[in-house]
Amino acid sequence: MTTRPVLAITTGEPAGVGPELAVQVAAAEASRAEQLVLIGDRDLLAARAAAVGVSADWPDFVAGSAAPVSILHIPLAHPAVAGKLDPANARYVLDTLDAAIDGCLDGVFDAMVTAPIHKGVINDGCPGQFFSGHTEYLAEHTNTHQVVMMLVGGGLRVALATTHLPLADVAAALNAESLVTTLSILQADLQSKFGIAEPRILVAGLNPHAGESGHLGREEIDIIEPVLEKLRATGMQLIGPLPADTLFQPKYLQTADAVLAMYHDQGLPVLKYASFGQGVNLTLGLPIIRTSVDHGTALDLAGTGQADVGSLQAALTLAAQLAVNHRAAA
CATH class of the missing domain: 3.40.718.10 (Isopropylmalate Dehydrogenase)
Known part of the structure; x- marks a missing residue:
């Protein structure tokens, strides 16, 4: 070589x-x-x-x-x-x-x-x-077995918990095992590929207002929050689940290294608005770059x-x- x-x-x-x-x-x-x-x-x-x-x-x-x-x-x-x-x-x-x-x-x-x-x-x-x-x-x-799609641009890094799925299938595709793996891959590649020793990751909820204490959906209570608590115990810095409509603002983003959105059109419209024409799609978790x-x-x-x-x-x-x-x- x-x-x-x-x-x-x-x-x-x-x-x-x-x-x-x-x-x-x-x-x-x-x-x-x-x-x-x-x-x-x-x-x-x-x-x-x-x-x-x-x-x-x-x-x-x-x-x-x-x-x-x-x-x-x-x-x-x-x-x-x-x-x-x-x-x-x-x-x-x-x-x-x-x-x-x-x-x-x-x-x-x-x-x-x-x-x-x-x-x-x-x-x-x-x-x-x-x-x-x-x-x-x-x-x-x-x-x-599992990879993570992340887009980079406009000062943002946005990864996805699910990728190219019909919206009607997203909730059923979210489960604790997959979310643990996704966050673990995101953490590992931020460290190994980007050289960030202790990544700080913002995690979006699935539902409006991150479920509104279960009144607008229970995925945050039943799946997302338990996964975040489990991984925080290992030392990961995970903030959320946060409502996606207010997550993308400076007070959160200025101290974050990446965002994990639950589905394709939850996180990517914001990134593409900020960076279209200069954005990059990156596949995490692969043995190659x-x-x-x-x-x-x-x-x-x-x-x-x-x-x-x-x-x-x-x-x-x-x-x-x-x-x-x-x-x-x-």
């Missing part, structure tokens, strides 16, 4: 903005302190690079090479058209993820950074294989050069920082 962190970028849905964002960031950052490996179809990357006015004349990736930017070529099944989803290329998207995962597990890459994908077209193109998102796919393919953009495929912008590279740049910066921290702790 070279002395510089090697970051693999999966270029995402070929009809979306991922390929052009990847080549734009790579073209602008060829002299950066990290090595970038773009994983995707070479011809697709060259075409999108030309469309946005940059060059993608980078060598093929060779492990141990000192090339600041290289391409790990994975061929498309069918030529991609910007803005037009094609289920024929669904397996291609998963192949790029598999290459990055395997490279991280083998120590070839120090971290993987993922451009946006389209869940619907993957499910349409891979019958019999339900795909609910990067987070769950990475957990399955690294044999990780993975960051991602905080936005979708933006099919309407694909091929136009108008998509903002800020979130991908932020994801690369965070991945590099975490990789350096990991190396220092090893």
Whole structure:
């Protein structure tokens, strides 16, 4: 392995903005302190690079090479058209993820950074294989029992107790065992990945007003509070459960290292309001480092050069920082 962190970028849905964002960031950052490996179809990357006015004349990736930017070529099944989803290329998207995962597990890459994908077209193109998102796919393919999704941006770190579930299923998915594991993963990764010795974590309630002493729901009384008491006894600094509508204010956040929200749309609208275009999605609990953009495929912008590279740049910066921290702790 070279002395510089090697970051693999999966270029995402070929009809979306991922390929052009990847080549734009790579073209602008060829002299950066990290090595970038773009994983995707070479011809697709060259075409999108030309469309946005940059060059993608980078060598093929060779492990141990000192090339600041290289391409790990994975061929498309069918030529991609910007803005037009094609289920024929669904397996291609998963192949790029598999290459990055395997490279991280083998120590070839120090971290993987993922451009946006389209869940619907993957499910349409891979019958019999339900795909609910990067987070769950990475957990399955690294044999990780439970992972935690966290977004970073706008001065906030917001983790989720549940991820991509219909709202009607959230309450049933909350249980003491899962919540203990989630908070333990969050605590451990704040310490090991972010270097925070004694993290202070704010925990949201599930119900309005954190259940209003049981009048608006009993999940706080029956599940959340007992878990927090149990983990506080081990030395964890956990504040809550707090009403989610008043949690995100300076008097709480200024002394907090992270927030745990109970479901996707409880915590993430606040973070995305504070950081959209600069936010980073981070998967905690994995044996590898993975960051991602905080936005979708933006099919309407694909091929136009108008998509903002800020979130991908932020994801690369965070991945590099975490990789350096990991190396220092090893």
